[in-house]
Amino acid sequence: MQLDDDMKEIFESFLVESQELLDALMPDLMQLETAGDDMDLMNRIFRGFHTIKGTSGFMGFDSITVITHHAEDLLNKLRRSELTITMDMVDVLLEVHDWIQLLVKNLSMGDDSPVDYSQTLARLEAVINPSAEKLSASKKEEKPPSAIQSVLADTSMKGAGDFTDEQLAQIQAAFAEINSEFAKEISQESSSAASHSALDAVLNNTSITQNPGDFTEDELAMIQAAFTEINTEFSANQESKTIEKPSELPQQIVESTKETTSVEYNEQSKETAAKATPVAATKPSPQTTAAKPAPATSSSADATIRIDVSRVEALMDLSGELVLGRNRLSQISDRLKELFDNEHLVAELLETTSQLDKITTDIQATAMKMRMVPIGKLYQKSPRIVRDLSKEFGKEIELILKGEDTEIDRGIIEELNDPLVHMIRNSCDHGIESPEKRVAKGKPAKGTITLDAEQEGNNIVLRISDDGNGIDAEKVKAKALEKGVITAEQAAQMSKRELYQLIFAPGFSTAAVVSAVSGRGVGMDVVKTNIQKLKGVIEIESEINKGTTFVIKLPLTLAIIQGLIVQVENETYALPLSNVVEVVALTDENCSTINQKRVIRIRQQVLPLLTLKSELNIPAKPTPSTAQYVVVIGLAHQRLGIVVDSLLGQEEIVIKSLGQYLGNIPAIAGSTILGDGRVIMILDIQELVDKVKVE
């Protein structure tokens, strides 16, 4: 695809707007199944497809135009009540949606090659005309979409002589019409004011159409100049109004965000409405968050701009650096205060530092918020997945979505997509029973899967629950033994929770029958790995025949954390404070050795101990430190005591990656710079816990 600058800008709009329309269409299409007689819904869907058809036609993306055109035929018949909605129709419309989605995605990567969706077209034809599908197959007359491709769009880059005959004919016809319409005004204006611009010259030249067939060289040049002028510097200086933008500024489209008016044909209101409730796929249920009232309509959209993600990332990085600088500055100020307590300047410095401190915290929080998106975005695909799977498995499943407004870091959402899809599949496949089985168990035939998200402190907690089978810990144990994932000795010691965790082990699958969807033994381990990569934990709560809940706990952001700074011999490390449960002194009384392993007893609980000194091979000082502390670390349900020499304090730390050379050092998650300027390592809690478990 070769596009000039103007077209590039429009192309970008096309991609963004098409994606927004597709996103909005999906929940609407899902609703169609249950609310097929909802005229507003039907009209909304029709307009969505219609707009995509129009704009893709204008852009010359025929593949999209053709398939959308066919979908529109079906929707038109539905709108006029010539057909009534069936499951098959929803299916095929979803298929069309998938194709458009694929094509738009391809376009965004610069690929405008056609795809073969003939089967979908045939299915569309079949539902539109179930009786006479053969006959009508060729009847459809296609408006050639390429014809819509405008002459203006084609010509702006061309030299005057490069117009095709067809274009010349079009241009001439256009002039003829315009000039005849304006005959009177033109004569008035051309006599009153000298026409300076090429555009005026062309528009006012009535003779240009007098010899249809051939333009002279001069005329061609003039037309070309007019087009150039039109496309580059058309300005409304004829108007008496003030023009606030210089003419070289790109024109703007401002999208309406009006939520409700009497206007039915309001594309924008539809888009916003869809955004406000990203997914409303299943029947509204009392638990589902009700459709929110229109968000402060005018102001919310007015104040919205699209920003390149990289700029937000850059701001995030810079605010991290700012935090480091701030930390350093506060430490120096404190030192100065100790040295020159009576100095007036020091007092002023301290005041300024504390001001800077507040501003820095605010900037950092603001930058972080810019990256936050509602988790509803993550939910978007799930209604479709549940719908397709329940059909495939012959199960009845209702999906309930809660906490869509909960905000989470954009980067985390992207990484969470695949695990979530897999877990939903898992719940549909293994969790929810067939309707017959459910009824036999005294449960409603229709199963329920609930997605729920909420913020708890500095964490986001995402729950995926089903009211199905539940996990049989004994079965899991037997399977794990059979597969050699654990030994009999290990199995005997494992708690229920630990047994559940086994389903995340590589190569583990409990499905009695391997289905195409889940149960290939890959997946759940990937789920866990992905979540661990995000510094999150996943836990399972389950009760046989009642259901299973996967609880995923994730940090709000990956960039800045509260750290506990600890000292071991001469070295300093940071531990993520969110993982610290408590700190206790290490004494002879509470410490003992079991099976040659050191453990600590805290309030009836025995925790394994890990000594950083030996773990990280830290050289001892000539005079070994005497005081020792145990930092109790909690990761999901696991507890571990880490032995350190002393605690230096708590600090807001910015996590810096170690780069590819040092990135894979065991037990080190990253590095940071302390307020005093020292570079220290951040310990990787997950790896430390895993290490103890293996031992």
Place this chain on the structure above:
Amino acid sequence: MQKTVLIADDSMSVRKFVMLALKLQGVRVISAVDGMDALEKAAVEKIDLLITDLNMPNMDGYTLIKNLRSTTDYGTLPIIILSSLSKDADVQAGLDAGANSYLIKPFNAKRLQYEVSKYIG
């Protein structure tokens, strides 16, 4: 069936420009010199899309849109505002009045064609 677009603007250059751009897109265009004129033209024949300026003599764009919207024929007519008023508040006022899109002058032909293609496929 060929669609008909009505362009209402008191500037002849703008009317001509819009006509040229849209005719090349294969759309039929009729024009009106102000809001009142537009209202009369829309009463005479069925239009499929209105492109209107805001600041016009006799009847301004806001009033035109409100008048059209109150009719049964044009309650859902797609409307594009074409104006040099570029402040957020102006845009909001235009959309509040009932327009579907708002293009700020100066605009280019392709952008206009793109906007039109949203409503007239």
